[in-house]
Amino acid sequence: MTVSLTTVPVDLGPRSYEVRIAPGLLAEAGTAIAPLLRRPRVAIVTDETVAALHLPALEEALDHAGIAHKTLALPPGEATKGWASLQRVVEWLLAAQVERGGLVLAFGGGVIGDLAGFAAAILRRGVRFVQLPTTLLAQVDSSVGGKTGINSPAGKNLIGAFHQPSLVLADTAVLGTLAPRDFRAGYGEVVKYGLLGDAAFFTWLEGAGPGLASDPAALVRAVARGVEMKAGVVARDETEEGERALLNLGHTFGHALEAATGYDGARLLHGEGVAIGCALAFDLSARLGLCPQEAPSRVAAHLAAMGLPSRLADVPGLPDDAALIALMGQDKKVKDGKLRFVLARDIGDAFVADDVPMEAVAATLAAAR
Numbered sequence: 001m002t003v004s005l006t007t008v009p010v011d012l013g014p015r016s017y018e019v020r021i022a023p024g025l026l027a028e029a030g031t032a033i034a035p036l037l038r039r040p041r042v043a044i045v046t047d048e049t050v051a052a053l054h055l056p057a058l059e060e061a062l063d064h065a066g067i068a069h070k071t072l073a074l075p076p077g078e079a080t081k082g083w084a085s086l087q088r089v090v091e092w093l094l095a096a097q098v099e100r101g102g103l104v105l106a107f108g109g110g111v112i113g114d115l116a117g118f119a120a121a122i123l124r125r126g127v128r129f130v131q132l133p134t135t136l137l138a139q140v141d142s143s144v145g146g147k148t149g150i151n152s153p154a155g156k157n158l159i160g161a162f163h164q165p166s167l168v169l170a171d172t173a174v175l176g177t178l179a180p181r182d183f184r185a186g187y188g189e190v191v192k193y194g195l196l197g198d199a200a201f202f203t204w205l206e207g208a209g210p211g212l213a214s215d216p217a218a219l220v221r222a223v224a225r226g227v228e229m230k231a232g233v234v235a236r237d238e239t240e241e242g243e244r245a246l247l248n249l250g251h252t253f254g255h256a257l258e259a260a261t262g263y264d265g266a267r268l269l270h271g272e273g274v275a276i277g278c279a280l281a282f283d284l285s286a287r288l289g290l291c292p293q294e295a296p297s298r299v300a301a302h303l304a305a306m307g308l309p310s311r312l313a314d315v316p317g318l319p320d321d322a323a324l325i326a327l328m329g330q331d332k333k334v335k336d337g338k339l340r341f342v343l344a345r346d347i348g349d350a351f352v353a354d355d356v357p358m359e360a361v362a363a364t365l366a367a368a369r
């Protein structure tokens, strides 16, 4: 069966771009990128796993379009999204003589997209980049919207910039080589979109989720729905003055868990943290009487059906609740020294709350142990 191309525009005036989603897009990357180039050359930033599996296909597509290329392949994993790699990428881009009008290709998952995007944002005060996302997480979420950056031991994504890509090409066929755990973690961000703003999408995922990896049409539909929702939010609130904070559902808890595990992917991946965080956000909402009592059980049941974690007990060796709450203090939604949470009135109906009693947060964490 042929799966047709879905194109989602991200309307940001002079920074507008397209997100193209379909199996097989990598083979057309050269022709898609060529119109963006002043000189026929690009610098590719990737990781070693993606390079081994998919770089030859990208190189062939670029060669076919007469585009010269150089590649930097970094070690895979969240630990790469830090200061040391940033320096390495920037110095490599300078050595490769990427000019102010040049183009960087971020070819990989969210780690490479965030890191290479940030390097592009600060190189010569900003060069353009294209996102070629190769994980489910990166296709449905991180390649779109222009949040770029790196982690600090103090917290997730605390150093970064808004820098929009010039184009996003999401080839869903490359997801076929993902490790099952990485696919599941990416699904954590897919389900987030249903939970935050589209109850019908969540209901569809309850049926389609378990077979998603082996259904190319459903995969494009799931990625496209998330991207469509994200594009709308980003177009209305690019720099998170308001509505964009909804995309942070599950992240106040999830980011604290990631920082607490020292960004050690063996214990917790970002999408797994988001899954646990979404479950906790619904627990907290029900505890505060804001959403129906059955909503958290429905969320937890679907996460379990997908093989995703939903409890703190699922993460080995976590520090105590006071330490987790202290880590939440670095969340970028903190305002006037007070934590803000994305909570829900029901599945598909999230909102930002700035008056959450910390006793309720502590009780939610304790109950999830």
Ligand SMILES: NC(=O)c1ccc[n+]([C@@H]2O[C@H](COP(=O)([O-])OP(=O)(O)OC[C@H]3O[C@@H](n4cnc5c(N)ncnc54)[C@H](O)[C@@H]3O)[C@@H](O)[C@H]2O)c1
Pocket (backbone or CB within 6 Å): 047, 048, 049, 050, 053, 076, 077, 078, 081, 108, 109, 110, 111, 112, 114, 134, 135, 136, 137, 138, 141, 142, 143, 144, 145, 146, 147, 148, 156, 157, 174, 175, 176, 177, 178, 179, 182, 185, 186, 189, 269, 270, 271
């Ligand atoms: N900027 C944003 O809006 C945004 C949104 C969500 C998440 N993020 C960030 O994204 C990061 C997580 O991204 P991720 O889950 O993609 O992690 P990742 O980039 O570490 O990729 C996960 C693993 O999959 C491997 N991989 C990638 N593509 C593959 C493929 N096609 N086949 C086989 N293996 C492949 C990688 O080598 C890596 O080991 C986190 O740092 C998170 O903070 C950013």
Ligand SMILES: O=C(O)C(=O)C[C@@H](O)[C@H](O)[C@H](O)COP(=O)(O)O
Pocket (backbone or CB within 6 Å): 141, 145, 147, 156, 157, 189, 240, 244, 245, 247, 248, 251, 332
């Ligand atoms: O794009 C956004 O906005 C998001 O919140 C998407 C999140 O999935 C992503 O993890 C983002 O990087 C988190 O944002 P942060 O500002 O809390 O770092």
Ligand SMILES: [Zn+2]
Pocket (backbone or CB within 6 Å): 141, 189, 251, 270, 274
């Ligand atoms: Zn996220």
